[in-house]
Amino acid sequence: MTVAVKESRRRKRFRFDKDKAIGLALVTPSILAVMVFVYGFIAWTLRVSLSAWKGLLPDYTFVGLDNFRQLASDPRFHIDVRNTVIFTVVFVGGCLIVGLGTALLLDQGIRAEGFFRSLYLFPMAISFIVTGVVWRWLMNPAQGDRISGLNLLFDKLGLDFLVNTWHATPGWGIAFVAIPAIWQMSGYTMALYLAGLRGVPEALREAARVDGATELQVYRKVVLPLIRPVTLSALIILGHISLKVFDLIVAMAGKQVQLDVPAIYMWTTTFDGFFFGRGAAIGIVLLVSVAVLVVPYLAYTLRQESGQ
Amino acid sequence: MTQTRARAWIYIPLMFLALFYLVPMFVMLDTGFKSFDEVSLRTMWDLPKSLAFDNFVAAWEALSPNVMNSFKIVVPAAILSASLGSINGFVLAKWKFKGANVVFPLLLFGMFIPYQSILIPLVEFMQSVGLSGSIPGLILTHIIYGIPITTLIFRNYFATVPEDLIEAAKIDGAGIWSTYLRVLLPLSIPAFVVVLIWQFTAAWNDFLFAVVLTDNTNWPVTVALNNMAGSQIIAWNVQMAGSFLAALPTLLVYIFLGRYFIRGMMSGALKE
Numbered sequence: 163m164t165v166a167v168k169e170s171r172r173r174k175r176f177r178f179d180k181d182k183a184i185g186l187a188l189v190t191p192s193i194l195a196v197m198v199f200v201y202g203f204i205a206w207t208l209r210v211s212l213s214a215w216k217g218l219l220p221d222y223t224f225v226g227l228d229n230f231r232q233l234a235s236d237p238r239f240h241i242d243v244r245n246t247v248i249f250t251v252v253f254v255g256g257c258l259i260v261g262l263g264t265a266l267l268l269d270q271g272i273r274a275e276g277f278f279r280s281l282y283l284f285p286m287a288i289s290f291i292v293t294g295v296v297w298r299w300l301m302n303p304a305q306g307d308r309i310s311g312l313n314l315l316f317d318k319l320g321l322d323f324l325v326n327t328w329h330a331t332p333g334w335g336i337a338f339v340a341i342p343a344i345w346q347m348s349g350y351t352m353a354l355y356l357a358g359l360r361g362v363p364e365a366l367r368e369a370a371r372v373d374g375a376t377e378l379q380v381y382r383k384v385v386l387p388l389i390r391p392v393t394l395s396a397l398i399i400l401g402h403i404s405l406k407v408f409d410l411i412v413a414m415a416g417k418q419v420q421l422d423v424p425a426i427y428m429w430t431t432t433f434d435g436f437f438f439g440r441g442a443a444i445g446i447v448l449l450v451s452v453a454v455l456v457v458p459y460l461a462y463t464l465r466q467e468s469g470q
Numbered sequence: 471m472t473q474t475r476a477r478a479w480i481y482i483p484l485m486f487l488a489l490f491y492l493v494p495m496f497v498m499l500d501t502g503f504k505s506f507d508e509v510s511l512r513t514m515w516d517l518p519k520s521l522a523f524d525n526f527v528a529a530w531e532a533l534s535p536n537v538m539n540s541f542k543i544v545v546p547a548a549i550l551s552a553s554l555g556s557i558n559g560f561v562l563a564k565w566k567f568k569g570a571n572v573v574f575p576l577l578l579f580g581m582f583i584p585y586q587s588i589l590i591p592l593v594e595f596m597q598s599v600g601l602s603g604s605i606p607g608l609i610l611t612h613i614i615y616g617i618p619i620t621t622l623i624f625r626n627y628f629a630t631v632p633e634d635l636i637e638a639a640k641i642d643g644a645g646i647w648s649t650y651l652r653v654l655l656p657l658s659i660p661a662f663v664v665v666l667i668w669q670f671t672a673a674w675n676d677f678l679f680a681v682v683l684t685d686n687t688n689w690p691v692t693v694a695l696n697n698m699a700g701s702q703i704i705a706w707n708v709q710m711a712g713s714f715l716a717a718l719p720t721l722l723v724y725i726f727l728g729r730y731f732i733r734g735m736m737s738g739a740l741k742e
Contacts, residue, residue, distance in 0.1 A: 181646035185565040192558050192617050193573055199614045200580040203588035203595075210590055220594070264487060270480055280728055281488050286735060287724035289675030291692040292717045295699040296494040299706050302511075310511035312493075318515065345491065353732060354739060399739050406584045409677040413696050428586040433593075433682060442590055449587035456582045464575055 204449065210442035217436050229443035239444075242424045245336040249423070250404040252340035253347075257400050258393065260344060261351025266381070268352070269359045279356070283349035290346065294413025297342035301328035301414075329414060335421055339411055346410075347403065351396050358392035359385065398459045402452050424448050502526055502711040509707040525711035532704065533712050535687075536694035540674055540719075542605055543690055547612035548669040551620050554613065555665055556658060559624020560650050564636060574625075581618035581738070585678055596683060603685035611683060612673045619672075620665045623737045627661035628654060660730070667727055668734030671720045691716045 211230070214223040233239045264282055268275050285293065302311035305325060309317060316324040329335040362385050370380045408425035415421040417430055424444050432441030501514060505522035562570060585592075592611065593602070601607030631654060639649040677692045684693070695716045698704050704712075724731050 182565060182567060184646045185561040186567055188557050189561045192554055192621065193577070195614050196577055196580050196617055199592070200583060200588065201576070203591040204583070206591040206594075207587050207589075260487075263483075267480055267484055267487075270477060272477060272480055272484070278484055278488065282491055283728075283732065284721065284724055285491060285494075287671060287720045287731065288717045289677065289692050289720070291675070291677050291696050292713045293494070295695060295709055295713045296498060298699065299710070300494065300497060308511070310514060314512070315515055345494070349491070350735060353736065357736065395739055402582055406586075408586075409692070409696075412677070413699060416700055425584065425586055428589070429678075429682075432590060438590060441586075445584070445587040445589065448584040452582060452584050453579075456579065460575055460578055460582075464571075464578075468571070 207442045207445050207449075210438055211446045213439050213442075215438035215442075217438075220438075225439070229439045230447070232440065233443055233447065238419060238422060238427060239424070241419065242422050242427050245421065245423050246405065246407075248334070249336050249340050249343075249407060250401060252337045253343045253404045253407075254397060254400045256340060256344035257348045257351040258396060260348035261396065262355050262393075264348070264352040265355035265359055268356060279352075282352055285346040286350050288346070290408075290410040291413045293342050293346050294410045297345070298414045301338060301341075303327040303330035329421060332420075335415075336423075339414060339421060342414070343404070343407065343410055347400060351400065354392050354396050354399075355389065358389035362388050395459070398455055402455050405448065405451050405455070498710045498714040498717075501707045502529075502714055504707065506707075509705070511706070525707050526715070528708045529712035529715055532698060532708070533691055533694055533715060536689050536691040537715065539605065539684075539688055540690040540692075543608050543612070543680075544670055544673040547609045547616070547673045548666050550609070550613050551616040551669040552662055552665040554617060555620025555624045556655070556662065557650070558617065558621040559626075559661075560628050560654055560658075561646075562621065563625045563628035563631075564654075565646065577618050577621060579618075580615070581622070585615070589678075589682060593682060602683070603688060605684070605688050608680060608683050608688070608690075611679050612669070612676070615679075616669050616672070619734075619738060620669065623665050623668070623734060624658065624661050626737060627658060627664075631657060663727065663730045664734045664737075667723055667730050670723060671731065674720050 209222065212224055212226060213221060214225045214228075215221045268279060272278075300311045302313065303326075304310060305313060305327075309325075312328075313325045316322065329338040331338060366384055366388075367380050370384045375383065406425055407423055408429070411421055411423060411426060417426065425448065428441050428444040428448070431437045431444070497514065500517060501509065502525045503521050503523070504518040504525065505520070506524045508519060508522070509525070562574060596602040596607045596611075601610065635653055636649055639653045644652065674690075675692065676690070677696065680690045680693050681696075684690070689697075695709075695712055698712055699709050
């Protein structure tokens, strides 16, 4: 090996290392920020959740799992869990059905597809607060003389059987809160499905048709099985959104215990009631429930990506 | 023949779906354009007899300081987020350092966490550095918790830039920094648009951070609108007009730059 080659190699390696150092220096502030503000703060919240902190001044006296035990026997938290389960079932189910249905309709090679797609997706650009404020009036539960909103519309259209008490329905109000949430997120679900449908090679459909499959069979036997992974992604994304649901309910119903969810309980108990220990415990419960859903999905997605 | 007939009926459910998505929009505008005299819950589905702007004027009077606050928060947050995300995405996509495959998943998980799990420390932190209640504190929050999504979008974008381009720059003697500035940055304008729009929309629509971190003079429009809706003083028709005003900036972004908005949305699901 000549000296020149060795020299250039050493230079190259030097260069490379210097670049690496700069690269590392460029990402380090962000990585540190995430480590501190996400993981450091989670650890801090965990510490608060194990403390007796009640009131304005921090009190880190260790009380073990007391806050979590109290939550387990707290009637309001029981309402929260029940509400979250009902909301999740209606919201996720509704989004999947409307999203898949719309995507299948739009996949028929219709005219003005882009127009309809944009129309179904626009609620995604609006805040949950705006959605909540508007739907609060649409779902005005008043009947009789003070009838308004959708009830009034149904009444005028002769669809009286649809007139109801919406989110003021005792025990099941939360199921109706899922309607505006579906309004907002079903377009997104449609976009996920549409991307999946476009990924199914036309040749596969054509092959099935050549084998004598009807259009319905092409969907049932070829297309739908192939887009099952989309359903999984949508389930996880929508599921984690529904565990975190907060602003929509605040805008629709304020702080009514009837429509309470963990995210709202955490907010009010911490910042209105100063029960910091309890608030932190709810935060941790929320985090764990989201992690159970999202971590396997992340691991799966990243493994797939690196396998490619 | 059957093909075309099959297609014709498809427009019926499509039109019904369109009505479902448009109803709230109709109510906001229909109510907004009525005069105060004409407004009544009883006639809320009737069209306005003539165009009036009473409701929009009243809503603007109540909300304009907050709309301004929203812009003051969202514009710097979006620009700084995008710049940071661009650098991070570039480094993570092109220079794989040891531990990158541990750091990246940890970074990604940060975009899914419920913020209730970091809210107490965040408030304590903002108080201790004197940013509590202020607009800069909220901007900083949006930037930090925006790092995961912005980094992800840029990383995926830069991963599609051919290795040869970077090699060519290297052969020309460009270091990592000048490779980024002269080759990748100009190429990444579309990714910039995606991230700017995404962060603009996310920060504009945020409620949780704002309600906890800002005091009432610094409230963005979401917090002010929610307060307006909860008060008995401001009539529902003004609330409808206010909702429209609060939604307008992100709606305009969606109407004019929808393609980029959708791309950002899909990357939130870790999909291209």
